[in-house]
Amino acid sequence: MAEARRVTLKDIAKSLGVSVNTVSRALTGKDSVGEETRARIKAEADRLGYVPNSMARSLVLGSAMTLGLVITNPSNPFYAQLISTIEQRGRIHGYSLMLLVTEESPQGDQAAAETLLRWGVDGALVVPVQGDGEHWDRLNESGVPVVCLNRGFPSLELDFIGVDYERSAYEAALHLIDGGARTLCLLEEDLPISPVADRITGFRRALAESGISPTVDPVVAVPTRRQESLALPWEPADAYRLAQQIVRGRDLPDAIMVGNDYFALGVYRALTEASLHVADDVLVGGFGDHPFAAYLNPALTTVRLPAAEIGTSAVDLLLRRVKGDGSQERAEKQRLPARLVERASSRAGRSAST
Structure with a gap:
């Protein structure tokens, strides 16, 4: 044949x-x-x-017409939406996408920068493994523009577009306080990244400005599974076990806030098994507005992240850098607002589960 x-x-x-x-x-x-x-x-x-023939076209145009996208874990619903938005936005402008996954590995993060340089992509959109970001700075200085997503490097002149995590956590905590909570705790993942640190800062600020002075640290670290597999980066079982300890403690908090909605699954189960009711006995607030949040009983109050807006803005900024428009400008640092979605889990005396 x-x-x-x-x-x-x-x-x-x-x-x-x-x-x-x-x-x-x-x-x-x-x-x-x-x-x-x-x-x-x-x-x-x-x-x-x-x-x-895209390779032949690249030779003619002097451009690979390809953007690199580096993600820590694509199973994260926020990053999954980000990938989809970036791919669609890039395609509108004639660019293909090269996706690399680091799984929170510093070695994988550095290898990704080297791979993008070797393949000659036109620009890079990066959710970095925070720590030493010098390899991304070198890539940017080599002529491959870099836009950091969701996590940045304040000390480096790299463009950044992400969520205003501090403000959104502050507003979420204030919402629980306005609902009557005077004792609160935050279940937050133990990964040393800026979104986690910013959420903790916002949470603590809301308590301080409301005159709430906890006698014990209200922030509880939940073990992360991000470095173990490509599966979902959060394990509800860990939050469940910690919530059990909180429920069995001497002082039950008025509200439990979690750093992501998967932790809320564990909190719901722990409260239910203790014959306690979400909202009536303990207010609960989440983060992420993952697809299941609206279908819990009661439906989960949570923070909806602007993934599509971040993806669109990031591609537009990167292509502006690729084309040399404003390439001599200082790095842009954009933090986009998130939206609190109020549902029944933060309303005491609820009469419905919506």
Whole structure:
């Protein structure tokens, strides 16, 4: 059986009796080709099954037409939406996407920077493993623009677009306090990253400004599973065991806030098994607005993160850097607001589960 041969511009030109140059100009949208000729060439290209050779096109344009995207864990619903938005936005502008996953490994993070440089991508969108970000700074200085997503490096001149975690956690905690809570605790993952630190800062600020002075530290660290597998980065069982300890303690808090909605699953179970009711006995607030949040009973009050807005803004900023528009400007640092979605879990005396 003969091996299928890739259809070329020469094949289309021969079929229509026109020059290869005319076919090339027609398919790349050049103005020097009449609309009737362009339509005829495109129709013949479709009939023959022509697929553009992106590598050849890159050589002509002097650009790979590819953006690198480095993510710590794509199973995170926030990052899954981010990937989808970035891929769609890039495709609108004619760019393909190279996805690399680091799984919170510093070695993987550095290897990702080296891979992007080796493959010659036009720019990089990066959720970095925080710590030493010098390899991303070097990539940026080498001519491959870098935009950090969700986590940044304040000491480095790298563009950053993320969530205003401090403000959103502050507002979520105030909402629970406004609902009557005077004793609160926060179940937060133990990963040393800026989103976690910012949420803790916002939570503590809300307590301080409300005149609440806990006698014990209200922040409880939940073990993270991010470095163990490509599965979901959070394990409700860990939050469940910690919530059990809280429930069995001498002083039951008025409200429990969690750093992500998966921890709320563990909190709900611990409260239910102790014959306590979410909202009536303990207010609960989440973070992330994951798909199941609205279907818990009672529905979970949580913070909805602006993943689509971050993805769109990041691609637009990166392409501006790639094209050299404003490339001499100082690095941009953008923190986009999140939205508190109020549901029944933060309303005492609830009469419904919506």
